[in-house]
Amino acid sequence: MAETPKARKVTAPAIASRKRRHGDQPIVMITAYDTPFARVVDDAGVDVILVGDSVADNVLGFEHTLDVDVQQMAHHVAAVARARPRALVVADLPWMSYHVDAADALRNAAVLVRAGAEAVKLEGGRRRLAAVHAILDAEIPVMGHLGLTPQSVHAMGGLKVQARDAEAAAELELDAKALAAAGCFAIVIEGVPDAVGESVTRSIDVPTIGIGAGPACDGQVLVLHDVLGLSSRPAPKFVRRYADLATVARDAVASYAADVRDGSFPGEAETYHAAAELRRALDQQPG
Ligand code: KIV
Secondary structure, three states: OOOOOOOOOOHHHHHHHHHHHHHHOOOEEEEOOHHHHHHOOOOOHOOOEOOOHHHHHHHHOOOOHHHHHHHHHHHHHHHHHOOOOOEEEEOOOOOOOOOOHHHHHHHHHHHHHHHOOOOOOOOOHHHHHHHHHHHOOOOEEEEEEEEEEHHHHHOOOOOOOOOHHHHHHHHHHHHHHHHHHHHOOOEEEEEEOOHHHHHHHEEEEEEOEOOOOOOOEEEEEEEHHOOOOOHHHHHHHHOOOOHHHHHHHHHHHHHOOOHHHHOOOOOOHHHOOOHHHHHOOOOOOOO
């Protein structure tokens, strides 16, 4: 029987050329933070795995993404990379890892690449261009992130929809154009009205990947734990939940606990049986 050819590894340049207006399929991006889930999402055929700083609130029990640092991110990036996914692995540069100066940003991006990232993502527009240029100069692909940028939670006064008026929308578009001109291979647009997602997507030649930015973006991204019903917080409006794994997991563990308590676990099938000789010897031991 002929072997099915393995699908080709997804690269940053391959993503950079995917615009829906050229007839390309929407890009599918989702987060993952560990090896088993990286395998699951890769087997499901996503294009991009984002090791997001959302690991902070989805996995590590923190309230904000502000609570993770580069070393913690590297730990999760390495776990995802060990799954050897076909999907492109993008790692979030966490808060304060690219705000001090460009050299610091580059050093931190390199830590994530050495951990297994194939590209990095950072939040912000024109104010972050020095960091973007330094990282790109070292041949590391950069994904931008505009709109509702969770690392700016305090400056924004909460996680609120952004670019709600024409002036703010125009500023966001200028940021997107600046990031695209600098060489970012894609830009995440988060938490903006649909018309803003649409007009930014129209105004740049690299793909936009939306999260709460309407259907016109060149791709979509969601947080895995929201998709699977594993997050403890109420889901934002833009989330579609495809499973209720929290209930599945709780029921499974409750069944295990019940089986241990009523003595039905472990059973015959889950037991290493002693040879008759060993059993006799043990039975003859005093005490
Ligand atoms: O960290 C993250 O999960 C993200 C997505 C929300 C885009 O940045």
